Amino acid sequence: MIPEATVARLPVYLRALTALADAGIRTCSSEDLATAAGVNSAKLRKDLSYLGSYGTRGVGYDVDYLRYQIAREIGVTQDWPVVIVGIGNLGHALANYSGFRSRGFRVVALLDADPERHEEIVAGVPVRPFADLEAIAREHAVAIGVIATPAGSAQDVADQMVAAGITSILNFAPAVISVPDGVDVRKVDLSIELQILAYHEQRKAHEHARVDADDHGAAALAVGGDA
Amino acid sequence: MIPEATVARLPVYLRALTALADAGIRTCSSEDLATAAGVNSAKLRKDLSYLGSYGTRGVGYDVDYLRYQIAREIGVTQDWPVVIVGIGNLGHALANYSGFRSRGFRVVALLDADPERHEEIVAGVPVRPFADLEAIAREHAVAIGVIATPAGSAQDVADQMVAAGITSILNFAPAVISVPDGVDVRKVDLSIELQILAYHEQRKAHEHARVDADDHGAAALAVGGDA
């Protein structure tokens, strides 16, 4: 049983290993890989220890071997079929995204409720009616669905996906969706990320204001610290 | 000092409150809001307690009042100017995204290194040369930058952003970027999210296989449990 926090970092390690392999590096230490992945080396080693003992003390890790082991653990040694629902601005970008194929996923269908969008072909895949979801999902044994519709439709789309046998959903719509037990949902939310940045940005601004005030001889001792 | 986990949820509460307000609801309990935000009500109350005491015991929270307080805490009562670098598939979708304006952000510039993209106008904003970054960032006092270039350019773009005075970066490129202290980076990574889903999907499949085997009378006792 691998901790959730570790699972979330394995894809980062996988990418870093791929970059190292592309650079012709065949062996790396936990320190090297940690730097490439942007984490602490102790954390990296502990994470890898959950998978097994794939390194060699005094030497490090074989890049290709470790890469295969992580890919196997994640489950991306074969391709996963994926459907995308909502082929608007974002849906088009996702459909055109070449990184899907190279990272273990294959877009088998693009679906949209708007009849005007049907017959359009995006990145070689035709846009089909949303009503075809279940047939397509069953035919290709699709387990993963991506929601790129407006927020108001997200719950309905999720319900239909679940009914079609999809058990993992990636939701780009800014809406909380509820699903039965056994179905995983992850969300990607631009506005939330920006607002988190804005919060910290605002704190930096306040901090600067305080420091500036100090510089100008204001009553520094009267201003409380951060702690 | 608000815990990071709480900061990450405040935007979710803000969105839920906006939805409640749009539905004409003027007062809500922590239970109501927690349901709308998809969290536990105890967690919600504890989160809100870091901001202050904005509820009324026995009654609940005034939707508009709480919404304003959270918006103020996050820092989205005024608009933050934002620049987007890399106006390809994803950059176009982001530039066209209407959710920016309504959530406290204003796209002041779109930048791309490719001269062919210049003179193009996306969502009313012209695409300008990447070299103009510093001038534009200084002019509009831009603190937040979005990277939507290929991974290979991400570090370079980040360096230029930092040099231009940007102190918060949202990175869509699948690359680890390093920045000086005082600069915040958040990443949005489609492949990582899909791979996390794939991991759990694979585990579900194994679990089903095990249960199926049991159903068919295989040696259940000989199969190890999960623990």
Next chain:
DNA sequence: AAGAGTTTGTGAATGGGAGAACAAATCACC
């Protein structure tokens, strides 16, 4: 073959967040 130098894997300590549970505060009603 032995010792010096590396690097992994992991036990132990620390820190932070999640959730249960309850006292304090408010309202509605009489």
Next chain:
DNA sequence: GGTGATTTGTTCTCCCATTCACAAACTCTT
């Protein structure tokens, strides 16, 4: 004005994750 119902704010406990630190294991040199 008093009583019961409701809901917040907070305390306490537990659990997970991060980090430190080091023994075990390996390589290279002499």
